[in-house]
Amino acid sequence: MTAVVDLPSPAAPAATPRPSRRLRPDRFFWLWPALTAGVIGGYQLPKAQLWRDELATLTAAGRSPGDMTRLAEHIDAVLTPYYWLMHVWISVFGDSVRALRSPSLLAVAATAALVSLLGARLFTVRAGVLGGLLFAVLPSVTRYGQEARPYALAALAATAATLMLVEALRHGRWWRWTLYALAVLALGGLHLVAVTLLTGHAVIVAYRAARTRSWRPLPPAALAVTAAVVALIPLALRGREQVTTQLGTKPHPPSWEGVLHIVEHVSGSTSIGGLLLGLCLLGVAADRRGRVAAAAIMVPIAAMVTVSTVTPIWHPRYLFFLVPLICVLAGAALARTPWPAGLVLVLVVALLGLPDQRVARTSHESRASRLIDYRAAARIIDRHREPGDAIVYKRDGWQFADIAVEYYLGPDTPRDALAVRDRDAAGSFWTPERTDVAAALARDTRVWVLVPDDVTGRRATLPQPTTTALTRDFTISGKWRVSGFDIQLLVRRQAR
Template structure:
């Protein structure tokens, strides 16, 4: 890394403004258009609960994400729970990440590298995708770059205040996204590589800076470990071809991801030893998570979004080898190649894009057709589709009574409600039932299994069916 000589470059002090504003402009475009998908519905459900219920949720299923939910609880209390309000923290985090990426590039290599890295990050479809999602990935990406920049400053100009800032950033990173702590492997190698240059015992200070993180996160890690089977039960073990698909996954575009990897490889070759920190910040988290994922189901590409700015930094080094206009033309090309994906992710956040679940459309059908005394039933209930949360978000207080619920999500301390053990008794006296099931069903009643399906089929007939993407709404009458 470049050591500071006489302080920062005055001509590059504002290097962060262009990338930050560009990212903010791109990410805010259409931020409220795509309806919240199931992961965002989980965020809304958790953040809108009283604090006591939120603590109970952390103890049953979602401890690893509970600090983020706590932050969003405070955010929603101030700014509300509209789609835009829920996603705004992620948008601001991505804009700040672009600026910090530019500053880190300037600090490690030069102002042009930083500028190009930040602008390239701004136009990636993945930046928009995770900057328009009410989940912790954008915040983790911001904190990963911030912690790395603070490490660079602490190594260049050792002082307890700088190490304290680094310690706070790392602890915040772990609270936001436990997987992002794999970045510390790259930090460790960097610290060891610079241990003989400059004053102070850098490895010792680095270890001491990590102590607050260890003390703070150990209980959280132990609690989250016991919840892994529920939280990650849908994840499969990693396969070798998953590595090949990673770039397209985090960039949200196969062609743009391939371009980024190619430019990053060229940049690493150009930088030589100076590529150590950004290169390892990309490679080590990927390899560590993949190795763990071969044994334990942990491999989820979006968990590695935080490595993208470091790949952009390496790519910026490659682009800086040519004059600025051609380099900016390549950045613009990356943006143009990603336009189809930019457009599609603003239609839906589901993956694949064809797997849209139209909660909003289903809610509109129920709102337009319901009468006083109507009730609603969902099938399946314990599903990651969160049918009940989706309609609850869009209907609010206008939703029909969820007739089979005996204990809601908040009281149960879970993401799913508990249902009546004898559905026929709970449905007694009901004349009109709205049934919402997953998938496109010509006969929605036939899609309801078990005692719930038996009770519905015994006493109700289908009056009308409304197919919507990803689900079906039916009105049943006795």
């Protein structure tokens, strides 16, 4: 197929025979990548336990509408649209691990289909299918397709927005520009920093205008982007107020080495990253369409690097929305080989990714981090608990041990002894605590103490006043160590 961006405005079509109403298999080429992504991502979907980011999704989306609004006033305002989406989903399908992750799984399957369609529009059907299959077998696609966070949905919105832009440039219908604006709005609502994709879209529009020597697409493109961006301004302003709470104050732009290894990071594998990068370079060398696609990928990366020099927004996972476009370009390179050779190369990528696929199903923590085994900690408490037990958490970090224990133990969770009020009423992820520890535990004879390691993997301790009160009035009856946790069972000292 000729590149869409190279097509002139379509002329009136000649009379053609009436098409058959029978379904043609070649019209559903996008189905195979979608099914592949769905099968790979669906395999062992609930195996890896919820990690701290997913626990944030669980507690935020499980609140009442009023409590969700209160939370957005303090933290995670930029994720409010995603939390609302998950709130509705949970109300219908429940909050099991499988249910929580299913929207992301559906998103990567749909994204694989759109990668195929986009590759077919820009290059050929072969390029689309091979690009979609490449996307489906990447370890990072499994990783984010099995996570209750918005990254997979943002990748879907980014791919849909790019496809809608290409279609609008090709056909020039107002409703196509409207769909493009809605896709951009969804992209920003799901992952605000992903709107840097618009810098890549500007490259496509500028190339189209220069190629056809027509500036007619510029006004509708500008209007669509302006409408979407204006609608996102309140979300951006609220997010700017909370950036210190969520991301800190110190910008941390990537090193040059970090930028050069972007493809490795977003693909989820060192070996696959190098192969993908090589395919992308071949796609760039092939023709001008590949060079335009590469520019549409590189410009958003440059924009993210630039913004990260003044705002602490840099993290490789924030660029996952570019993975579909990388696969489109890599698929164009693969399409220069015969079908069997292209499919064999996709199989090679899948085999190279098997170790990383296994890691993705074991833990969602980074490779350098120790697993925080919430389930093991909850099992120990469940095995040894007695009616009337109390529990004390170390919860001044981002590990959310209390949320996890309450999720896994449900109504059998020991009483939260230091809680002043629940986190929902406080509009926070952290439950406010009493400072008078001895008074809070005055009537308790058995107290569990749960201390997660800090985010760097170092073992932590309770605040000194809490430790002092506990050691004065209680003695250790049991002590356990599981990955990422220190657990103690304390019993009250007998009065002499």
